Each structure stands twice: as C-alpha cells, then as structure tokens.
Amino acid sequence: MSSNEERRDAARRKLEERLERERHIARQRRITIISVCSVAVLAAVAVGGYFYYRHWDDKRNTDCTYTKAANDWDKTLKSIEEQVKAAPADQKAEGEKYLAFMREGGKNMRTSPMPQSRTRNTGTVDWTLKTNLGEIPITLDRSSAACNVNALISLTENKYYDGTDCHRLAESAKLHVLQCGDPTRTGAGAPGWTSPDENPTDLKPGEINPQMLQLGMTPPVIYPRGTVAIANRNDEQSGVTNTGSAQFFIVTKDSELQPTLSVVGKVDEAGMKIVDKVVAGGIDPGPVGTPTSGFPKTPLKIESASISS
Structure with missing residues (x-):
C-alpha cells in the first residue's frame, strides 16, 4: 500500500473514531438528561402525592383540644x-344530708x-352498654x-364507664333524659x-320565648328521642364553654334544650325498650333531687362498655 493510501486510511480511522466518540458523548448526554428528568418527575409526583395525601388526610381528620380540669374533691x-x-338552722339537716x-x-x-388530639371525623362506631337490664346498642x-x-x-x-350507675332521670314538660x-x-x-x-346545627327549633330573645339568649332546639348527647356545665351568659x-x-322523649349539647349518636329501638323500663319505674328524688329530677327508681348499671367499628 502506498504512503498516500496509508495516510488516507489513518485519517479515515481517526475520523470514524472521532465520530464514534461524539456519538457516545451524545448518547451519554441523552441518558443523563432523561435520568435527570425522570428524577425531577418522580420528585414532583412524590411532592404532589404528599400534599394530596395531607389534604385528603386533613379532610378526614380533626384536631381536638382537650383541656386538663382536675377535680379537687x-x-x-x-x-x-x-x-x-x-x-340557717332549719336548713342544716338537709345540708348535712347533702354533705x-x-x-x-x-x-x-x-x-x-386524656384522649389523643387527632381523630377521624367521618364514619360510625358501634358502642354497646352492657347493663343489668340487658344490652343497649348505640351508633x-x-x-x-x-x-x-x-x-x-x-x-x-380505659374502662371509665364499667361498673357505673346512671344517676339522673329527668321527666318534666319539656325535658326527658336519662343521664x-x-x-x-x-x-x-x-x-x-x-x-x-x-354544637349541633341540624336540629329543629323549639318554642321561642320572646323574653329569652330580648335577653340575647339562644332559642332552644328539639333533641329527638333516642339521641345521645354530652352533658355540660356551660353558661351562655357567663361565657363558660x-x-x-x-x-x-x-x-327518652323529644326534648327542648339549648343547642350547646354535642350530639354523639343514637340508641337503637331495642336499646330504647330498656331505657323505657327505667323511665316507667319513676323518679327517686334522693338527697338532692326533686319529684321531676332524681335517681331512677329502677336502677340501670353499666356493667361494661365496649366499642367495635
């Protein structure tokens, strides 16, 4: 082979090698770009998924504020x-009885x-009170x-309710409850x-007293029979909440109450038959009650309470 042909072959090989290097570099660049883009997409998806989950989780959960309140007996x-x-002397005997x-x-x-502060805000839970008169199912x-x-x-x-008695039966013109x-x-x-x-927002309004409205008090609402609500010591006028x-x-029967009592559930009809037995037994005023509000004469003891989803 002549020297000219050798030089041409050498030049051609160098050109091919250079072109191959450039193609290799270009392929590597494309791979790098694709990898970076993939990571960026995955990161964006992860961030988006996180915020979507947080939004979804926040919608189905509620943060509750429970407050320590030591009972200094x-x-x-x-x-x-x-x-x-x-x-006065004529009241001391009653006072000593109460003491x-x-x-x-x-x-x-x-x-x-104290309960955990974060909780689900949708769905129902089955709550069963096993009593001396039978089971009371509550949703x-x-x-x-x-x-x-x-x-x-x-x-x-935490078994707080186990072995406790229902302590108050109230039966008056507008109030019918077992506490x-x-x-x-x-x-x-x-x-x-x-x-x-x-506070409940979907209860029907009760009878409105004009004098109550003039004093700026909230009109009552009707709590239907079978409703389970939380008792409290709120005082609207004093701002106690x-x-x-x-x-x-x-x-135990449709009742007019202030709309400041949280409604937590409802007793089914089988459970209300047990409650009705207690109501039918009447009221024992006891040491601190009245003929319309006192201990139930037919005792109702919660032997145990249980939860199931």
Whole structure:
C-alpha cells in the first residue's frame, strides 16, 4: 500500500473514531438528561402525592383540644362544709344530708387519660352498654361530633364507664333524659379533662320565648328521642364553654334544650325498650333531687362498655 493510501486510511480511522466518540458523548448526554428528568418527575409526583395525601388526610381528620380540669374533691367538700355551717338552722339537716352524699360519692371518684388530639371525623362506631337490664346498642356518629365521639371511645377503652350507675332521670314538660357516666353518682364527677363544644346545627327549633330573645339568649332546639348527647356545665351568659367530658344523656322523649349539647349518636329501638323500663319505674328524688329530677327508681348499671367499628 502506498504512503498516500496509508495516510488516507489513518485519517479515515481517526475520523470514524472521532465520530464514534461524539456519538457516545451524545448518547451519554441523552441518558443523563432523561435520568435527570425522570428524577425531577418522580420528585414532583412524590411532592404532589404528599400534599394530596395531607389534604385528603386533613379532610378526614380533626384536631381536638382537650383541656386538663382536675377535680379537687376535697376542695368541693370543704366548700360544702362551710355552706352547711353558715346555713340557717332549719336548713342544716338537709345540708348535712347533702354533705354525706357527696362524701360517699367521692369514694368512687376515678380519672381517665386524656384522649389523643387527632381523630377521624367521618364514619360510625358501634358502642354497646352492657347493663343489668340487658344490652343497649348505640351508633356513634363521628361526623356529628368527632372530638366528643373520640372522647367516649377513649373513656370506654380505659374502662371509665364499667361498673357505673346512671344517676339522673329527668321527666318534666319539656325535658326527658336519662343521664349516665359519673362514677360518683353525684353529677359532679369527671375524668380530669374537658372536651370541646361541637354544637349541633341540624336540629329543629323549639318554642321561642320572646323574653329569652330580648335577653340575647339562644332559642332552644328539639333533641329527638333516642339521641345521645354530652352533658355540660356551660353558661351562655357567663361565657363558660367547653365543659363536657364523660357524662352523657339519652333523650327518652323529644326534648327542648339549648343547642350547646354535642350530639354523639343514637340508641337503637331495642336499646330504647330498656331505657323505657327505667323511665316507667319513676323518679327517686334522693338527697338532692326533686319529684321531676332524681335517681331512677329502677336502677340501670353499666356493667361494661365496649366499642367495635
């Protein structure tokens, strides 16, 4: 082969090598670009998925504010003792009876851990009260009062209600309720914390008193028979709110009440037949009651409470 042909072959090989290197570099560049783009897309999808999940999770959950509220029973007793000492002579006997009642109740005081603050706000939960008269099935509705339903679940899981008596039966012109959930049977017991108000918004209005409206008070609403709601010590005029916790009541007949009592669920008809037996037994005024509000003569003891989804 002549030197010219050798030079041409050498030049051709160098050109081919250079072109191959350039093609290789171009392929690597494309691979790098595709990889970077893929990572960017995956990152965008991950970030988007995270925020979508957070949005979805936030919509189905609620953050609740529970407040510590220690029940100083000794302080309560001391206050009652002072009132009895200062009472007129004709009232001392009744005062001493009430003081003895409170002292006895204090022996059964119990507490329960504060519920977790975050809870589901949709769906229902089956709550069963096993009583001395039979089982009372209740359907709890998270969408109605998520924080208070969560509180009942927590109290049930910590056996707060086990071995407690329903302590109040009220039967008057507009109020028909059976109240439970206080181990002391005094109406003053509490688990050591309070739950937030979740006022009902879908109840029918009750009878409006013009004088009530003039005083700026909220008109009552009708709580239907079978409703389960949380008792509280709220005082609208004094601005006292968020005082509910463990005590609940079952509406035995449509009742007019202030719309400040969180509705947590409903008793089914089988359970209401048991409640009706208690109502039919009548009221024992006891040491602190009246003919229209006192202990049920037919005792209803919650032997145990249980939750199932």
